[in-house]
Amino acid sequence: MKNAYLKRVLGEECLNRVQSSRVLMVGAGGLGCELLKDLVLCGYGEIHIVDLDTITLSNLNRQFLFRKTDIDKSKSLTVAKAVEAFNYLGARLVPLHGNIMDTKQFPLEWWQQFDYIYNALDNIEARSYVNSMCLLLKTPFMESGTEGYNGHVSPILPYNSACFDCQTHVPPKTYPVCTIRSTPSLPVHCITWAKEFLFYQLFDEQESSSFTDADAIAKETDNDAEIENLAQEANELAELRAKIKHSDKFFVELVNKIYKVDIERLLSIETLWQTRRPPTPLEWDLEALQRLETAGAFELSDTKVWSVDENLRALYFSSANIQRRLQKEEFISFDKDDDDTMTFVAAASNLRSHVFHIEAKSRFDIKEIAGNIIPAIATTNAFISGFASAIGTRYFQNNASLHILNTSVAPKNAIVSAPIPPPNPHCSSCSARRELLYVSKHDFESLTLQWLVDKLTPLYNEDISIQVGESKLIYDVDFDDYLSVKLSQVPDLKVILVQDDANRLQNLVLYLVIGEETRFPSVDLQAKPVKEDSDDDDKINGDDIELVEGGAADGDSSDVEIVEPVTKKQHIG
Ligand SMILES: Nc1ncnc2c1ncn2[C@@H]1O[C@H](COP(=O)(O)OP(=O)(O)OP(=O)(O)O)[C@@H](O)[C@H]1O
Numbered sequence: 001m002k003n004a005y006l007k008r009v010l011g012e013e014c015l016n017r018v019q020s021s022r023v024l025m026v027g028a029g030g031l032g033c034e035l036l037k038d039l040v041l042c043g044y045g046e047i048h049i050v051d052l053d054t055i056t057l058s059n060l061n062r063q064f065l066f067r068k069t070d071i072d073k074s075k076s077l078t079v080a081k082a083v084e085a086f087n088y089l090g091a092r093l094v095p096l097h098g099n100i101m102d103t104k105q106f107p108l109e110w111w112q113q114f115d116y117i118y119n120a121l122d123n124i125e126a127r128s129y130v131n132s133m134c135l136l137l138k139t140p141f142m143e144s145g146t147e148g149y150n151g152h153v154s155p156i157l158p159y160n161s162a163c164f165d166c167q168t169h170v171p172p173k174t175y176p177v178c179t180i181r182s183t184p185s186l187p188v189h190c191i192t193w194a195k196e197f198l199f200y201q202l203f204d205e206q207e208s209s210s211f212t213d214a215d216a217i218a219k220e221t222d223n224d225a226e227i228e229n230l231a232q233e234a235n236e237l238a239e240l241r242a243k244i245k246h247s248d249k250f251f252v253e254l255v256n257k258i259y260k261v262d263i264e265r266l267l268s269i270e271t272l273w274q275t276r277r278p279p280t281p282l283e284w285d286l287e288a289l290q291r292l293e294t295a296g297a298f299e300l301s302d303t304k305v306w307s308v309d310e311n312l313r314a315l316y317f318s319s320a321n322i323q324r325r326l327q328k329e330e331f332i333s334f335d336k337d338d339d340d341t342m343t344f345v346a347a348a349s350n351l352r353s354h355v356f357h358i359e360a361k362s363r364f365d366i367k368e369i370a371g372n373i374i375p376a377i378a379t380t381n382a383f384i385s386g387f388a389s390a391i392g393t394r395y396f397q398n399n400a401s402l403h404i405l406n407t408s409v410a411p412k413n414a415i416v417s418a419p420i421p422p423p424n425p426h427c428s429s430c431s432a433r434r435e436l437l438y439v440s441k442h443d444f445e446s447l448t449l450q451w452l453v454d455k456l457t458p459l460y461n462e463d464i465s466i467q468v469g470e471s472k473l474i475y476d477v478d479f480d481d482y483l484s485v486k487l488s489q490v491p492d493l494k495v496i497l498v499q500d501d502a503n504r505l506q507n508l509v510l511y512l513v514i515g516e517e518t519r520f521p522s523v524d525l526q527a528k529p530v531k532e533d534s535d536d537d538d539k540i541n542g543d544d545i546e547l548v549e550g551g552a553a554d555g556d557s558s559d560v561e562i563v564e565p566v567t568k569k570q571h572i573g
């Protein structure tokens with residue numbers, strides 16, 4: 001019997017439930033490959049797999065279901081095929097290539113079919129989106145992630161346990177604009193400049209970034225000369241961008257501007273250099289360019305630190321490639337796995353480092369910093385997906401208690417488990433009331449926003465505001481422009497967030513479903529809890545943490561360190 005062991009481990013009843021379940025796995029990367037293998041071997045009946053990406057060479061070292069011949073193929077379609085080789089228990093696999101946040105491809109009805117959802121994602125936005133759909137549909141799910149040696153597994157039972165948004169997410173480290181644009185002192189400052197300012201301004205979809213934001217700059221410095229200089233620098237780059245497609249002088253003008261003219265202008269702002277070592281403009285001449293042009297194709301080591309000349313050559317060839325590609329592509333975004341964009345950023349940042357007397361870095365090191373990469377470790381992915389599937393499958397056992405788990409596979413670290421924490425009363429996601437709002441096709445075309453406001457205001461007995469999409473205000477007492485607009489014409493009317501101006505009652509999130517008839521949900525809104533000054537609700541209570549197993553190599557338990565629960569960072573993979 002193929003499932004004899006499973007039956008013994010899970011019990012017959014639980015196994016039956018698992019076998020007749022339909023689950024979703026979101027993400028088929030490092031964690032997803034491991035997890036899908038586990039889910040198939042756990043006996044799940046039907047597994048839907050969603051991923052938006054295709055396979056790259058750099059995935060192959062740990063995403064063991066992919067082969068070299070799979071490069072450029074869809075991750076979800078490829079994993080589904082790969083696990084068929086050991087799909088002894090006959091799971092039905094349904095791969096879907098797409099962005100989980102795409103409401104057209106994955107509408108509400110689609111989400112309703114799942115008994116359980118496994119996240120194997122690498123970014124907060126998508127995780128938070130899955131969280132909000134699970135809250136709406138009260139679908140239990142498993143949130144997990146790894147970062148280097150560390151990982152976490154958090155089963156989430158909507159409204160009964162903390163949701164993904166109950167904990168604050170640590171945003172990625174940011175640097176002051178002036179440090180990046182005027183006074184860098186570390187390699188990471190130059191890398192950030194090359195990737196987030198220079199590359200963005202020259203090649204990406206939109207020219208403006210946080211590093212060109214006048215308000216942000218004004219908050220940081222009152223040095224008028226510096227403010228004016230930063231504006232002039234950015235304007236000149238925009239001019240260069242405008243002629244990029246037809247200029248054969250692009251490279252010369254670029255290098256001359258960013259490493260000479262801009263630097264000379266910065267030097268003229270003497271106050272900047274009273275306590276700092278001033279930069280030295282890059283001296284290079286046309287002969288150097290001719291040398292570059294005749295040099296032809298060349299190989300540069302990924303792990304060796306390039307000389308100034310090598311950096312110039314790398315910048316020359318990568319920018320020429322990007323210029324060529326821009327004849328066909330409208331814009332190019334930075335991608336650490338796109339050789340042209342990675343080489344451009346590596347060379348541009350190293351040349352800036354040279355000008356500011358900062359240590360240069362290898363392309364390999366720059367890739368790690370620019371891609372916000374903490375090297376992914378296959379063993380951690382295997383550990384975490386094993387725990388995620390084992391703990392997630394316990395959900396199908398009656399009365400199974402669920403634990404969150406934080407672990408590290410590094411020597412002398414421990415696996416720490418704790419009961420799932422309760423919802424954070426101040427969490428804006430799970431403290432909100434979520435409801436479906438059914439509107440008939442006819443009403444959608446004929447009713448106006450006024451109708452919705454009239455329906456919603458009595459629920460609060462207060463002035464309300466209504467937002468849609470990513471915090472786009474469509475109504476409040478001082479903004480009634482859309483009131484007479486038909487619902488079908490209000491932009492982004494899909495997920496509707498309602499709040500009272502007095503902030504007394506819980507927020508209401510309405511998911512609009514266009515159907516046969518109009519049905520307004522009956523809602524009784526609760527008061528918002530009063531926020532206390534010292535708020536520890538979003539921390540896991542240390543008393544609850546139970547040491548499950550020590551990882552000390554020498555067996556001496558006094559050497560075991562308890563690992564702090566991993567805080568969620570932007571790029572937990
Ligand atoms: N919104 C989304 N919809 C569907 N899939 C997503 C979404 N966001 C991320 N993913 C997928 O989640 C997976 C996360 O896997 P992983 O952390 O291993 O990332 P990766 O891109 O494969 O590797 P790396 O970032 O290290 O190169 C990726 O395959 C990615 O395409």
Ligand SMILES: [Zn+2]
Binds near residue numbers: 167423428430
């Ligand atoms: Zn929450």
